[in-house]
Amino acid sequence: MRALIRVTGAVQGIGYRPFVAELATKYKLNGEVKNLGGIVEIIVDGDVKDIRIFADKLKTSAPSGSIVIKISLEYQEENEPEGPSDFSGFRIVESSEDTDNSYLPVFPPDIGICTECKSELFNFKDRRYRYPLISCASCGPRFSILKQLPYDRETTSMDVFLMCPECSKEYRIGRRRHAQTISCHYCGPQMKYISFDNNKDSEDPVNRAIEIIRNGGIVGLKGVGGYQLVADPKNYNTVKRLREIKGREQKPFAVMFNSVEDIRKICNLSPMEESYLTSSARPIVLLDKKKNNHIAFAENVCGFSKQIGAFLPATGVHSLLTEKLGAIIATSGNNSGEPMITSDKEFLSEFNGRIDGILYYDRDILRPLDDSVIQIVKSIDGKEIPRFIRRARGYVPLPIFLSAQLEDKVLYQSFGADLKNTFAIGYGDSIIPSQFLGDMESYGILKLQKKELDEFEHIFKISSLNYQKRVVISDMHPGYYSSELARNFVNKIRDASLMQIQHHHAHIGSVMAEYGLKECIGIAFDGTGYGLDMTIWGSEFLVCKGGSFERVxxxxxxxxxxxxxxxxxxxxxxxxxxxxxxxxxxxxxxxxxxxxxxxxxxxxxxxxxxxxxxxxxxxxxxxxxxxxxxxxxxxxxxxxxxxxxxxxxxxxxxxxxxxxxxxxxxxxxxxxxxxxxxxxxxxxxxxxxxxxxxxxxxxxxxxxxxxxxxxxxxxxxxxxxxxxxxxxxxxxxxxxxxxxxxxxxxxxNSILPSNDGGISTGQIYLADLLQER
CATH class of the missing domain: 3.30.420.40 (ATPase, nucleotide binding domain)
Known part of the structure; x- marks a missing residue:
C-alpha cells in the first residue's frame, strides 16, 4: 500500500527528515521525504499496519525541538501520480518551494548547543575539539541565518561555505545527517580576533579574548543573534566602564554562568527555573539571590536588585569563554535604546577604540535576536508558571496557536505599540509575533521594524497565502510611530483596510488569545496608553465581550x-x-x-x-x-x-x-x-x-x-x-x-509578555473577534 503523509509544524531545521528516514527504514518502508514549503511531505510504500505505526511515531517520537501540529495520512492507489512509480529503499530528496497556502509555515527558532555537541567541543580526541561554532541537526542557528523557506543550506547564510570531505560524509549519515549548519575547523566559518592594542594577537582568537577579559578588558563578541559586549562581573571598574560605554546607568546586567551548579551556589533555583535555563532556547531567567549569601560579583552588576538574570551558554564560543572565565557579563552590543548590531562593519565602526577587541566569525547574521527573558511565578495553587518579560531568541518565530481558527481567508498584520515593539502576522489557526525590537523613538528601531516586516512577508510567503481580505491593525494613539507605519503600509497595499485597537484593550486581548476567551473582566495596569477620550489611561477595568469593550x-x-x-x-x-x-x-x-x-x-x-x-x-x-x-x-x-x-x-x-x-x-x-x-x-x-x-x-x-x-x-x-x-x-x-x-x-499572560511586547498579538485576536460580529 502507498500512503501520502504531510507533517505540519516546526519540522524543518531540527533533523526531522533524517529522523523520518531512519524510522521508515526501521519499519521496512520504501519511499521518500522532502521539505515542501513549510511542511514535510512523505510518500511510503509498505504494509498498512506498519504505515499506521510509522505515522503515529512521526509525532510521538519526534526529535527534540520539533513541534508537530498535524499529521495527515492519505492512502493512494499505486498508479496515482505522486512521485516515482517504484521505490527501492528510502531517500531524502531535494526540497520544493511549493507550499500549502492555507496556513502560516512553522519554523524553529535558534537552538542552544546540545549535550552531544558540547561533549565533542571539550573532547580533545574529537575532530571538532574547541571548534567555537559547533552544531548538528539538533542545535545551532536557525532563524537568525534563514533567507527563505524551505530550510536548506542554500537558503541560509551558510550557503557560501563548501563542506569538506569529512563534513560531506557526516551530512549523509548519523547525527549531522542533513544538518544545514554542519561545519568544522576546516570548512566552516572561523573565529577571528581584532585587537585594539599594540600586542601581537594569539594564534587562538578565543584564548586571546579570554586573556583580555580576565585582565579587566571588554571584548565585543559576535553571538548567535547579534553582537554582545563581554566583561568580567567581578571587576568593579570594568563594569563601571561597560555602563559608560552602553549609556546604561543603573539597570542590572544579566550574567552568563558556566553551569547550573554555579548558578545554584548563589541563587535559589526551582525545578521549572532549571528546566528553562537548560532548555534549547537558553533564555535569561530571573532568579532570586540566596539570602545572606555573599556574591562574588561587583556591586554595580546587579545593584539593588533582589534577583539575578542568569543564563547558560547558547553556543560553543560561549561555552569556551565560561569554561575558562566562569561567569561573564554578556550584554547586547549596542548603545542603550538602539537595535542590536549584526553587521561586522557597523560594530567595528561603533566600538573601535571604545572596547579592547572584537571576537567574531565570518558568517552573516540576517536578523537581530536579543536574549529572551523569563520569570517563573507561583500561582495560588503553588503551580509554577513561566512569564515572558522579553520574547526573542530561542522562541521566535514559533507561533501562538489559537484554540479556534481566525476568520476564513483573512490575513491580519498588526504593528504593536511604540514601547517594546513587536509586530505580528495572523492567519488560519496561528499568530506569529516578531522578536522584541525595541522602543520606536529610536530611528534605528523604526528602520529595523520595516526591514523585519519585509523579511517576515518573504520568509512566510505572505503573498502566496489564500486570503481574500487583509486587515492591518494599529494602536489608537495618533502620535505613535507604529501607528504611522501602519497607515503608510495600508496606503501602499491596495487590498488592505486599517483597524485601530485601544492600547489597554489589546493588553487584555493578548491574554484572551492565549486562553481562547471571548469575554472577561479585563484589568490592564500600565504607565500610559491613549484612551477613547483622548487622555492618558493606564488603570483600566474593562468589560470585554467579543472584540468590543466598555471601560467601567x-x-x-x-x-x-x-x-x-x-x-x-x-x-x-x-x-x-x-x-x-x-x-x-x-x-x-x-x-x-x-x-x-x-x-x-x-x-x-x-x-x-x-x-x-x-x-x-x-x-x-x-x-x-x-x-x-x-x-x-x-x-x-x-x-x-x-x-x-x-x-x-x-x-x-x-x-x-x-x-x-x-x-x-x-x-x-x-x-x-x-x-x-x-x-x-x-x-x-x-x-x-x-x-x-x-x-x-x-x-x-x-x-x-x-x-x-x-x-x-x-x-x-x-x-x-x-x-x-x-x-x-x-x-x-x-x-x-x-x-x-x-x-x-x-x-x-504566560507565553506572551504582559508588557507592550504582547500588544501585537492582542491586536490581531481582538480584530478577528470584531470580524465575527
Whole structure:
C-alpha cells in the first residue's frame, strides 16, 4: 500500500527528515521525504499496519525541538501520480518551494548547543575539539541565518561555505545527517580576533579574548543573534566602564554562568527555573539571590536588585569563554535604546577604540535576536508558571496557536505599540509575533521594524497565502510611530483596510488569545496608553465581550506635567498627585521654586496632561516613601517599591496598615487621596517596607472589590490581568489570591509578555473577534 503523509509544524531545521528516514527504514518502508514549503511531505510504500505505526511515531517520537501540529495520512492507489512509480529503499530528496497556502509555515527558532555537541567541543580526541561554532541537526542557528523557506543550506547564510570531505560524509549519515549548519575547523566559518592594542594577537582568537577579559578588558563578541559586549562581573571598574560605554546607568546586567551548579551556589533555583535555563532556547531567567549569601560579583552588576538574570551558554564560543572565565557579563552590543548590531562593519565602526577587541566569525547574521527573558511565578495553587518579560531568541518565530481558527481567508498584520515593539502576522489557526525590537523613538528601531516586516512577508510567503481580505491593525494613539507605519503600509497595499485597537484593550486581548476567551473582566495596569477620550489611561477595568469593550472603572485622573520627564521623574508625579488631592508637598520631594512652576503649569494647562496610569501612582508612592525618585530605566521606582515590600514580608508577618484608605466612588473611579495623606503621615515613623507592602495590599483589595461590583452588574466571573505593572509578581500574586478566594477564574499572560511586547498579538485576536460580529 502507498500512503501520502504531510507533517505540519516546526519540522524543518531540527533533523526531522533524517529522523523520518531512519524510522521508515526501521519499519521496512520504501519511499521518500522532502521539505515542501513549510511542511514535510512523505510518500511510503509498505504494509498498512506498519504505515499506521510509522505515522503515529512521526509525532510521538519526534526529535527534540520539533513541534508537530498535524499529521495527515492519505492512502493512494499505486498508479496515482505522486512521485516515482517504484521505490527501492528510502531517500531524502531535494526540497520544493511549493507550499500549502492555507496556513502560516512553522519554523524553529535558534537552538542552544546540545549535550552531544558540547561533549565533542571539550573532547580533545574529537575532530571538532574547541571548534567555537559547533552544531548538528539538533542545535545551532536557525532563524537568525534563514533567507527563505524551505530550510536548506542554500537558503541560509551558510550557503557560501563548501563542506569538506569529512563534513560531506557526516551530512549523509548519523547525527549531522542533513544538518544545514554542519561545519568544522576546516570548512566552516572561523573565529577571528581584532585587537585594539599594540600586542601581537594569539594564534587562538578565543584564548586571546579570554586573556583580555580576565585582565579587566571588554571584548565585543559576535553571538548567535547579534553582537554582545563581554566583561568580567567581578571587576568593579570594568563594569563601571561597560555602563559608560552602553549609556546604561543603573539597570542590572544579566550574567552568563558556566553551569547550573554555579548558578545554584548563589541563587535559589526551582525545578521549572532549571528546566528553562537548560532548555534549547537558553533564555535569561530571573532568579532570586540566596539570602545572606555573599556574591562574588561587583556591586554595580546587579545593584539593588533582589534577583539575578542568569543564563547558560547558547553556543560553543560561549561555552569556551565560561569554561575558562566562569561567569561573564554578556550584554547586547549596542548603545542603550538602539537595535542590536549584526553587521561586522557597523560594530567595528561603533566600538573601535571604545572596547579592547572584537571576537567574531565570518558568517552573516540576517536578523537581530536579543536574549529572551523569563520569570517563573507561583500561582495560588503553588503551580509554577513561566512569564515572558522579553520574547526573542530561542522562541521566535514559533507561533501562538489559537484554540479556534481566525476568520476564513483573512490575513491580519498588526504593528504593536511604540514601547517594546513587536509586530505580528495572523492567519488560519496561528499568530506569529516578531522578536522584541525595541522602543520606536529610536530611528534605528523604526528602520529595523520595516526591514523585519519585509523579511517576515518573504520568509512566510505572505503573498502566496489564500486570503481574500487583509486587515492591518494599529494602536489608537495618533502620535505613535507604529501607528504611522501602519497607515503608510495600508496606503501602499491596495487590498488592505486599517483597524485601530485601544492600547489597554489589546493588553487584555493578548491574554484572551492565549486562553481562547471571548469575554472577561479585563484589568490592564500600565504607565500610559491613549484612551477613547483622548487622555492618558493606564488603570483600566474593562468589560470585554467579543472584540468590543466598555471601560467601567479606573483611577481618578491626575494632571501630570511633562510627558517624557513626567514619566521618568517620580518627584513630578508625586507632586502632581498631591496637588490634585489638596495635599502639601514636602520640601524633600520638590523644592518650592520647582513646585511653583508645576502648579502654574497645571493651572494654566501648559504641558499638563490628564493621566490615569497605575504606573505613575507606583512612581509617586515610591518617591513619597523615599525609596526611589527617578526612573533611570523603565520601571525602576516601581521595582524598588516592590523589592522593599518583598524584603519586609520575608522577615516579618506582614499586615495591611493602610486598610480602607482607597475609596471607590459611585462611578467606580478610584480615589487615592486618603491613601496618599496616610503615606505622608507614616513616612517618617513606620517601617517603610511595611508601608510598601500595605500599598500593594490596598491596590489588590481595590481590584477585588471592583471586580465584585462588575460581576454583580455584568455577570462576568472570568478576570484577565495584563499590562506592564503586572510584571510585579507581588501585586500579581495578591490579586490572584484575593480574586480566586472570591470565586473568580483568573488568567494572565504566560507565553506572551504582559508588557507592550504582547500588544501585537492582542491586536490581531481582538480584530478577528470584531470580524465575527
Amino acid at each position: 472603572a479606573h483611577l481618578k485622573p491626575v494632571r501630570i506635567v511633562g510627558q517624557d520627564e513626567g514619566m521618568k521623574n517620580a518627584a513630578i508625579a508625586a507632586a502632581c498627585y498631591m496637588n490634585e488631592y489638596g495635599l502639601e508637598v514636602p520640601g524633600d520631594i520638590l523644592k518650592p521654586d520647582d513646585l511653583y512652576l508645576i502648579k502654574a503649569a497645571i493651572q494654566n494647562n501648559i504641558n499638563a496632561f490628564s493621566n490615569a496610569g497605575m504606573g505613575r501612582l507606583f512612581d509617586a508612592v515610591s518617591c513619597i516613601l523615599r525609596i526611589c525618585n527617578y526612573n533611570s530605566y523603565e520601571g525602576e521606582c516601581a521595582i524598588k517599591l516592590q523589592n522593599s515590600a518583598e524584603e519586609y514580608c520575608e522577615d516579618h508577618d506582614a499586615y495591611n496598615i493602610l486598610k480602607d484608605t482607597v475609596t471607590i466612588e459611585d462611578s467606580l473611579e478610584i480615589n487615592v487621596g486618603e491613601l496618599l495623606a496616610t503615606l505622608l503621615k507614616l513616612r517618617n515613623s513606620a517601617d517603610i517596607g511595611l508601608i510598601a507592602y500595605s500599598f500593594h495590599c490596598e491596590i489588590a483589595e481595590t481590584v477585588k472589590n471592583i471586580c465584585i461590583e462588575i460581576r454583580k452588574k455584568y455577570g462576568l466571573n472570568t478576570v484577565c490581568l495584563s499590562g506592564g505593572v503586572f510584571a510585579n509578581r507581588l501585586l500579581l500574586s495578591m490579586c490572584e489570591k484575593l480574586l480566586c478566594n472570591s470565586d473568580f477564574v483568573v488568567y494572565y
